Amino acid sequence: MTEPHPASDTDANSENPAPTSVRNTEPERGKRSPKVLVLEDEPTLLELISEMLALRGMDVTPTNTVAAARHQLTLATFDLFLTDIVVQGEFSGASLAKEAQEQGQAGRVVVMSGHPKQRALAGQDNTERLRFLKKPFSYDELVESVSGED
Numbered sequence: 001m002t003e004p005h006p007a008s009d010t011d012a013n014s015e016n017p018a019p020t021s022v023r024n025t026e027p028e029r030g031k032r033s034p035k036v037l038v039l040e041d042e043p044t045l046l047e048l049i050s051e052m053l054a055l056r057g058m059d060v061t062p063t064n065t066v067a068a069a070r071h072q073l074t075l076a077t078f079d080l081f082l083t084d085i086v087v088q089g090e091f092s093g094a095s096l097a098k099e100a101q102e103q104g105q106a107g108r109v110v111v112m113s114g115h116p117k118q119r120a121l122a123g124q125d126n127t128e129r130l131r132f133l134k135k136p137f138s139y140d141e142l143v144e145s146v147s148g149e150d
Contacts, residue, residue: 033059035076036146037106039069039083039093049082052139053146066092073105080146081106082133085113097130110145112137 036058040046043064050062061078063069066087072078073096081100083093093111100106114135133145 031057033057034079036060036080036082037069037072037078037100038062039066039081039087039096040064040112041084041087049142052142053082056143056146058146066090066096069096073100073103077105079107080110081108082110082146083112085111086115094130108146 034057036053038046038049038053038060040049040062041064046062046064050060053060058080061072061076063072069083078100081097083097085094087093094109097106097109097111101109108131110131110133112133112135131145133141137145
């Protein structure tokens with residue numbers, strides 16, 4: 001079973017509301033849960049993705065704005081950054097992910113989009129550790145994209 005816990009001390013009324021982090025309550029013995037930052041501005045999808053990753057034993061920090069994701073990157077380093085390409089009408093998710101990788105704040109990156117042309121835009125910011133996940137996607141497709149195997 002997963003349980004939410006606060007991921008930051010930011011004020012709920014501020015521009016960067018404190019996201020809820022979702023953790024697997026029973027990580028494998030002797031293994032650190034992979035830390036995953038998720039940036040998705042659609043609340044239902046953000047919650048669903050976070051729960052699915054937590055079920056896979058990942059320590060998930062969900063965010064719904066670029067500002068909130070940027071704030072989380074100042075607090076921790078993440079093994080994986082899963083981001084929508086378009087966040088609140090701007091092509092900013094992939095750019096933030098590239099920036100996080102360059103600064104050593106994020107390992108691998110998976111960018112999500114439901115628009116085929118946006119895959120090409122993500123490719124312009126391509127790094128060796130970037131994958132594309134086409135929306136809509138299944139649980140199995142999500143798991144495969146975040147598996148760490150190329």
